[in-house]
Amino acid sequence: MNISNYDSFIAIADPHRRQILRMLSSKEQSINTIAENFDISRPAVSKHIKVLESTGFITIEDRGRERYCVLDQRGFTEIQEWMNYFENYWLTKLKSLDAYLKKSNSPKKRKR
Amino acid sequence: MNISNYDSFIAIADPHRRQILRMLSSKEQSINTIAENFDISRPAVSKHIKVLESTGFITIEDRGRERYCVLDQRGFTEIQEWMNYFENYWLTKLKSLDAYLKKSNSPKKRKR
DNA sequence: TAAATTTGTAACCTGTAAGTTACATAAACC
DNA sequence: GGTTTATGTAACTTACAGGTTACAAATTTA
Numbered sequence: 001m002n003i004s005n006y007d008s009f010i011a012i013a014d015p016h017r018r019q020i021l022r023m024l025s026s027k028e029q030s031i032n033t034i035a036e037n038f039d040i041s042r043p044a045v046s047k048h049i050k051v052l053e054s055t056g057f058i059t060i061e062d063r064g065r066e067r068y069c070v071l072d073q074r075g076f077t078e079i080q081e082w083m084n085y086f087e088n089y090w091l092t093k094l095k096s097l098d099a100y101l102k103k104s105n106s107p108k109k110r111k112r
Numbered sequence: 113m114n115i116s117n118y119d120s121f122i123a124i125a126d127p128h129r130r131q132i133l134r135m136l137s138s139k140e141q142s143i144n145t146i147a148e149n150f151d152i153s154r155p156a157v158s159k160h161i162k163v164l165e166s167t168g169f170i171t172i173e174d175r176g177r178e179r180y181c182v183l184d185q186r187g188f189t190e191i192q193e194w195m196n197y198f199e200n201y202w203l204t205k206l207k208s209l210d211a212y213l214k215k216s217n218s219p220k221k222r223k224r
Numbered sequence: 225t226a227a228a229t230t231t232g233t234a235a236c237c238t239g240t241a242a243g244t245t246a247c248a249t250a251a252a253c254c
Numbered sequence: 255g256g257t258t259t260a261t262g263t264a265a266c267t268t269a270c271a272g273g274t275t276a277c278a279a280a281t282t283t284a
Contacts, residue, residue: 013125
């Protein structure tokens with residue numbers, strides 16, 4: 001698995017990875033603790049975590065023989081910017097519709 | 113290609129599909145017009161468009177022998193909700209940090 | 225120091241996403 | 255009606271993501 005192939009969008013495309021991010025939003029956890037809550041094997045979870053780390057969604061802190069995963073905002077920014085673009089698209093779309101309605105409903109110029 | 117396997121997150125995971133969405137944000141376009149702007153074959157683009165349609169990111173209107181693609185807000189909502197959750201996470205995180213700093217900086221109770 | 229715990233990773237298997245080419249179909253145009 | 259244009263889709267190939275098992279390494283604990 002070549003981590004360099006991954007970007008933010010691919011990182012959150014996998015349901016297991018999104019589940020991991022959710023779990024970490026309630027509490028930072030060690031890799032094994034995370035793996036225990038999954039139906040897939042520990043190495044599989046380990047790979048997912050590596051993807052999330054390499055794409056900036058989490059950081060990992062060594063604590064003795066355990067490694068704790070913590071959410072990292074950096075990974076989310078690319079997605080956020082992408083969403084912002086389209087949120088804006090829909091907003092301006094709505095505004096121009098609004099303007100159109102206002103115009104066609106506005107009182108006609110009084111003749112004379 | 114079984115379209116039913118796709119969800120919103122997978123839909124936007126592919127760079128070509130994101131590019132199509134961008135293109136459509138400037139102007140609605142026919143499928144062939146879209147395909148002409150790509151390095152991949154027309155059938156490949158056609159498949160991407162099918163994915164975007166089945167996941168609610170675009171709708172398709174028949175106009176004579178052409179089919180025009182138009183952005184559809186529905187597809188974006190799932191992503192948006194997901195982002196909202198984590199935006200909120202970071203906001204409350206920031207707030208509690210702020211509260212903590214305020215507290216530790218607040219003037220100590222005057223003795224006596 | 226030996227045993228248990230936590231994690232990393234190599235080697236392998238499998239399904240399928242994403243691309244291709246070739247052919248079919250339907251509308252528009254002459 | 256025959257040709258051109260726009261699109262759909264079937265059949266096939268290839269790369270690789272995501273899973274597994276097995277083993278290694280490092281730290282903690284007894």
